[in-house]
Amino acid sequence: MTATNQGLKTLHEVHQRLQAVQEDLTRGPRQIQSKKIAVDRKKTELEAFRQSLKQARMTADSKNLQLKTNENKINDLKTKLNAVGSNREYEILTGQIAADTMANSVLEDEILEALTKIDQVQIEVKQSEADVAAAEADLAKVTAEVSAREAGLQQQAAVLQAEVAKAEAFLPNDIVPQYRRAVQAFGADALASVQNRFCSHCNLQLTSQRMLELKGGKWMFCSCGRLMYAVADDN
Numbered sequence: 001m002t003a004t005n006q007g008l009k010t011l012h013e014v015h016q017r018l019q020a021v022q023e024d025l026t027r028g029p030r031q032i033q034s035k036k037i038a039v040d041r042k043k044t045e046l047e048a049f050r051q052s053l054k055q056a057r058m059t060a061d062s063k064n065l066q067l068k069t070n071e072n073k074i075n076d077l078k079t080k081l082n083a084v085g086s087n088r089e090y091e092i093l094t095g096q097i098a099a100d101t102m103a104n105s106v107l108e109d110e111i112l113e114a115l116t117k118i119d120q121v122q123i124e125v126k127q128s129e130a131d132v133a134a135a136e137a138d139l140a141k142v143t144a145e146v147s148a149r150e151a152g153l154q155q156q157a158a159v160l161q162a163e164v165a166k167a168e169a170f171l172p173n174d175i176v177p178q179y180r181r182a183v184q185a186f187g188a189d190a191l192a193s194v195q196n197r198f199c200s201h202c203n204l205q206l207t208s209q210r211m212l213e214l215k216g217g218k219w220m221f222c223s224c225g226r227l228m229y230a231v232a233d234d235n
């Protein structure tokens with residue numbers, strides 16, 4: 001392998017290591033973001049349970065009020081009953097008392113139902129509060145892990161950037177602009193090895209003549225835009 005091919009192989013490898021570190025660096029904020037979304041989702045659920053509890057309490061309160069009102073009404077009717085003047089009036093009053101008493105019995109069932117519902121929703125609210133706390137703890141843990149890892153990764157990236165610059169030093173000036181554009185567009189993928197005459201990026205096959213030239217150290221970009229280098233002594 002010529003110095004050119006060896007140099008390009010090294011440059012490609014350093015680019016790939018740098019890219020792996022850079023990908024690690026972008027992964028951290030993405031992990032944090034997904035944990036934040038999980039916290040928001042749990043908070044939304046909790047809010048829904050709290051609303052449901054509020055609603056159940058309002059229902060129970062309103063039915064209780066209705067029950068009290070009916071009880072007062074029944075007491076009034078009973079008072080009136082003591083002072084009735086006719087059988088007809090007596091029948092009407094006792095009929096009303098019976099109907100209101102029946103209505104109250106239904107209300108009492110409904111109140112019991114509403115109280116049971118309140119108990120259930122209170123359990124759900126408690127569970128949901130625990131879920132929010134767990135999601136928040138998870139977010140805090142991941143945030144701490146990411147930030148602890150970040151300094152080391154930044155340092156590694158800086159070291160690898162310097163290594164890339166060092167590995168680029170042998171590139172001839174007339175190659176540099178096209179190489180820079182390829183790095184801009186493709187990142188670590190700006191270079192491609194050629195094995196058995198095939199570009200490892202796009203699978204284009206080089207002619208035997210071009211392969212000989214590449215192995216001899218000629219600078220060549222593939223039609224896919226990658227700076228090519230030969231890695232094996234095959235043809």
Ligand SMILES: [Zn+2]
Nearest residue numbers: 199202222224
């Ligand atoms: Zn190619």
